[in-house]
Amino acid sequence: MRKIISLILNILIVIFGIIGTFLMFTHKGEGTGLVSSGFSNLKYFTVLSNELCMIVSIIWIILFLQKKKSFVLFKLVAAASVGLTFLIIAAFLAPMYPDLNMYEGGNLWFHLILPITAMIEFVLLETEQRIPFRYTLYSAVFALLYGLFYMINILINGKGVWPSTNDWYGFLNWGWGIGFVIFGAIVLMNWGMACLLRWLNHLVAKISNVYGEEK
Numbered sequence: 001m002r003k004i005i006s007l008i009l010n011i012l013i014v015i016f017g018i019i020g021t022f023l024m025f026t027h028k029g030e031g032t033g034l035v036s037s038g039f040s041n042l043k044y045f046t047v048l049s050n051e052l053c054m055i056v057s058i059i060w061i062i063l064f065l066q067k068k069k070s071f072v073l074f075k076l077v078a079a080a081s082v083g084l085t086f087l088i089i090a091a092f093l094a095p096m097y098p099d100l101n102m103y104e105g106g107n108l109w110f111h112l113i114l115p116i117t118a119m120i121e122f123v124l125l126e127t128e129q130r131i132p133f134r135y136t137l138y139s140a141v142f143a144l145l146y147g148l149f150y151m152i153n154i155l156i157n158g159k160g161v162w163p164s165t166n167d168w169y170g171f172l173n174w175g176w177g178i179g180f181v182i183f184g185a186i187v188l189m190n191w192g193m194a195c196l197l198r199w200l201n202h203l204v205a206k207i208s209n210v211y212g213e214e215k
Contacts, residue, residue: 002126007064009121010057013114017054020109045146049081050110053118072127073135079122080139080194086115123200131198139194140187147183
């Protein structure tokens, strides 16, 4: 039953990803609501994490249909990344930019619908054994690499002026020191999200085994 549910949820993730990608890449606005136009959307962690999640789901579906083992590590990396996106938008960026609608157009799918679906899918994902703890550390690398790209890009090209700024998230509004603190916190949040999803997955597996034994 968990495998069938996972298949359905992965199909939904792909559908939601296609819808979100279409809306994001056909958006004509520039610098409004954390949405740019065309391929410039790829500068956002939100878009990159959701695209990664969609690609991982496509590969998972192919492996599932071929009855091959799925790569749990990449499922955790993808789920933790979109989970981080969901958390940052809800707890940080939405309150920080109250005049911007963070759940409009493609953002609705990439900030809310797909991340929630992906997190639920991972929690219910059936694995052959308990997910190794080191997988949570690997998951945090995605946010770390993005943070390095973000900072290096500003160092090379300058901060710029809104809306054509290289600090599109505004993390350096309080200076470089605070900016590094924020990105350090984001990497830790990414790791924490991976730990939470791993624990919930184990909890569901444990409950399922108990119910299975009772049955």
